[in-house]
Amino acid sequence: xxxxxxxxxxxVDDHAMFRAGVRAEIGAGVDIxxxxxxxxxxxxxxxxxxxxxxxxxxxLPDGGGPAVVAAxxxxxxxxxxxALSVSDAAEDVITVIRAGARGYVTKTISGADLTDAIRRVxxxxxxxxxxxxxxxxxxxxxxxxxxxxxxxxxxxxxxxxQLTPREQEVMRLxxxxxxxxxxxxxxxxxxxxxxxxxxNVLRKLQLSSRHQLTRWAADRRIV
Amino acid sequence: xxxxxxxxxxxxxxQHAPRLYRDVHHRVLGGVAGALADHLGLRRGVVRLIFIxxxxxxxxxxxxxxxxxxxxxxxxxxxxxxxGRSTAxxxxxxVAAAAVLLINAHTLPLGWWFLPSLLACFGAALLWRQASxxxxxxxxxxxxxxxxxSTADRMGWLRIIAGVTLVLTGAVFLLAxxxxxxxxxxxxxxxxxxxxxALITGPWWLxxxxxxxxxxxxxxxxxxxxxxxxxxxxxxxQTLALIQRSADQPREVARLARRQERELRTKxxxxxxxxxxFGAALHAAAAEVEDTYAITVDVVVVxxxxxxxxLDALVAASRxxxxxxxxxxxxxxxxxxxxxxxxxxxxxxxxRGTGFDPERTDASRQGIRGSIMGRLQRQHGTATIRSGPGQxxxxxxxxxxx
Numbered sequence: 001x002x003x004x005x006x007x008x009x010x011x012v013d014d015h016a017m018f019r020a021g022v023r024a025e026i027g028a029g030v031d032i033x034x035x036x037x038x039x040x041x042x043x044x045x046x047x048x049x050x051x052x053x054x055x056x057x058x059x060l061p062d063g064g065g066p067a068v069v070a071a072x073x074x075x076x077x078x079x080x081x082x083a084l085s086v087s088d089a090a091e092d093v094i095t096v097i098r099a100g101a102r103g104y105v106t107k108t109i110s111g112a113d114l115t116d117a118i119r120r121v122x123x124x125x126x127x128x129x130x131x132x133x134x135x136x137x138x139x140x141x142x143x144x145x146x147x148x149x150x151x152x153x154x155x156x157x158x159x160x161x162q163l164t165p166r167e168q169e170v171m172r173l174x175x176x177x178x179x180x181x182x183x184x185x186x187x188x189x190x191x192x193x194x195x196x197x198x199x200n201v202l203r204k205l206q207l208s209s210r211h212q213l214t215r216w217a218a219d220r221r222i223v
Numbered sequence: 224x225x226x227x228x229x230x231x232x233x234x235x236x237x238q239h240a241p242r243l244y245r246d247v248h249h250r251v252l253g254g255v256a257g258a259l260a261d262h263l264g265l266r267r268g269v270v271r272l273i274f275i276x277x278x279x280x281x282x283x284x285x286x287x288x289x290x291x292x293x294x295x296x297x298x299x300x301x302x303x304x305x306x307g308r309s310t311a312x313x314x315x316x317x318v319a320a321a322a323v324l325l326i327n328a329h330t331l332p333l334g335w336w337f338l339p340s341l342l343a344c345f346g347a348a349l350l351w352r353q354a355s356x357x358x359x360x361x362x363x364x365x366x367x368x369x370x371x372x373s374t375a376d377r378m379g380w381l382r383i384i385a386g387v388t389l390v391l392t393g394a395v396f397l398l399a400x401x402x403x404x405x406x407x408x409x410x411x412x413x414x415x416x417x418x419x420x421a422l423i424t425g426p427w428w429l430x431x432x433x434x435x436x437x438x439x440x441x442x443x444x445x446x447x448x449x450x451x452x453x454x455x456x457x458x459x460x461q462t463l464a465l466i467q468r469s470a471d472q473p474r475e476v477a478r479l480a481r482r483q484e485r486e487l488r489t490k491x492x493x494x495x496x497x498x499x500x501f502g503a504a505l506h507a508a509a510a511e512v513e514d515t516y517a518i519t520v521d522v523v524v525v526x527x528x529x530x531x532x533x534l535d536a537l538v539a540a541s542r543x544x545x546x547x548x549x550x551x552x553x554x555x556x557x558x559x560x561x562x563x564x565x566x567x568x569x570x571x572x573x574x575r576g577t578g579f580d581p582e583r584t585d586a587s588r589q590g591i592r593g594s595i596m597g598r599l600q601r602q603h604g605t606a607t608i609r610s611g612p613g614q615x616x617x618x619x620x621x622x623x624x625x
Binding site: 137138 | 492519521523524525526558560562571573575617
């Protein structure tokens with residue numbers, strides 16, 4: 001955190017114009033301490049500035065967002081990654097989340113929403129866009145429930161391979177565009193509980209060993 | 224066929240090559256004597272005399288001269304090899320060679336194989352002269368490292384050796400049997416010779432084919448580039464021009480940008496292409512509303528199903544709900560979530576706009592009553608509207624699947 005309580009942020013995107021746009025939109029709400037245009041540059045900048053949140057483009061010239069997460073996360077466990085991409089392809093989303101990002105938003109997000117998402121990630125929450133929630137529901141659908149489902153469960157830890165009914169409800173409401181607060185009042189649970197469910201789903205998404213998850217994502221090159 | 228040639232650039236000199244070039248300026252025949260003279264520091268005349276002298280020792284001089292001619296190269300700066308060499312000189316050379324051979328004929332250990340071998344040597348020399356610089360470079364490399372050479376290169380050697388052997392066999396066969404046996408033997412000889420020639424010239428044909436396919440690939444790539452350029456011109460550049468002209472109308476700019484984005488996504492990822500399934504149909508309906516009402520519609524679909532009458536009604540009702548949101552909610556974006564589970568399809572259309580009281584809706588509002596509820600009820604579906612002033616609106620639509 002910077003002295004005035006705003007989260008510190010590093011912007012990683014290979015388009016200078018986009019970085020300038022984001023800086024102008026969120027500069028008031030967060031403290032942007034660095035920018036980078038490539039994987040190597042990003043790793044150096046993040047090591048040097050140790051930000052609270054890295055706003056990370058999925059597509060970078062020399063390896064992509066997942067390479068940055070993999071290189072930095074072990075030594076800086078307190079730095080959180082929020083993926084930001086123009087692509088809605090499931091492959092990209094799943095890859096960067098499984099690499100360790102704590103959320104995924106698309107580049108068309110408004111400045112206010114982006115600031116909010118950064119704050120939440122900095123506070124330890126996870127950020128699900130409606131689309132990411134939809135991907136999760138699609139990927140974790142029960143075996144044999146139609147085309148697009150993930151197929152049979154093969155993991156040794158079945159806990160990680162399916163969502164609890166409550167988690168499914170939370171994901172459904174997220175996909176419908178509900179905020180955590182709205183979900184809480186809809187399901188008669190506290191916002192904190194909603195956050196816990198979302199974190200658990202993200203953990204399952206990252207740790208689930210069902211190898212079909214990646215293939216599922218690769219098969220779905222859809223918007 | 225696509226094995227890349229690991230050959231250095233044509234102009235590059237091999238490290239081990241002696242700086243020994245055929246002297247093309249002071250030559251009588253091939254400039255070989257001149258080259259050796261320069262290299263050894265002798266006078267040209269002396270070297271020539273030595274060659275002539277050696278020629279009387281079983282034709283050694285001629286063979287040596289030929290070998291040097293084949294192996295030595297012209298200086299890189301002077302490739303115009305044919306200049307200044309007259310037919311007369313060739314003729315003199317041929318007569319001299321013939322004379323030397325005739326004179327030595329009685330001393331040579333001539334067997335029946337001599338003439339075919341000579342022919343074969345002549346063929347090899349021709350091959351060497353015909354080969355491209357790249358090929359010769361490869362052969363030179365091979366001669367110093369044939370054991371470590373790649374399999375492909377060694378195969379090339381084997382092929383040439385096999386070819387030469389076959390040509391030789393054919394020639395010998397023909398020479399030895401000529402006049403003795405019937406035409407059958409002659410035919411066999413011709414076949415063997417032709418096979419040998421095919422083996423020898425195979426690489427050249429292959430190279431020709433390879434060059435052709437390279438050329439074709441290049442052309443396809445160029446066509447693709449032109450195609451993309453044309454597409455960008457027709458779509459993106461036009462949109463950008465429109466955006467510049469409507470820079471003072473943010474809503475119009477957003478609509479233009481959104482439509483362009485959708486078009487590009489369709490081109491890149493193939494989304495929204497009608498395929499007779501629910502997801503694509505819902506995306507298409509949302510795109511239409513986006514275009515007409517200049518709002519953003521975010522569509523998330525989980526699962527998919529082939530279209531039928533019920534899903535047709537569901538898509539039409541969803542479209543109507545979107546139109547309502549665009550017209551009345553005073554928002555710039557609406558989200559749509561569709562889920563197709565086993566046995567049922569649900570669509571949620573949600574906006575965070577002004578909202579209204581569903582109980583007090585004007586009876587003349589045909590949209591909700593007829594287009595949404597009526598449509599779904601005819602398909603045994605349900606429509607629920609959750610809204611309130613200032614709370615936004617969510618329309619929940621559901622049909623059973625067969």
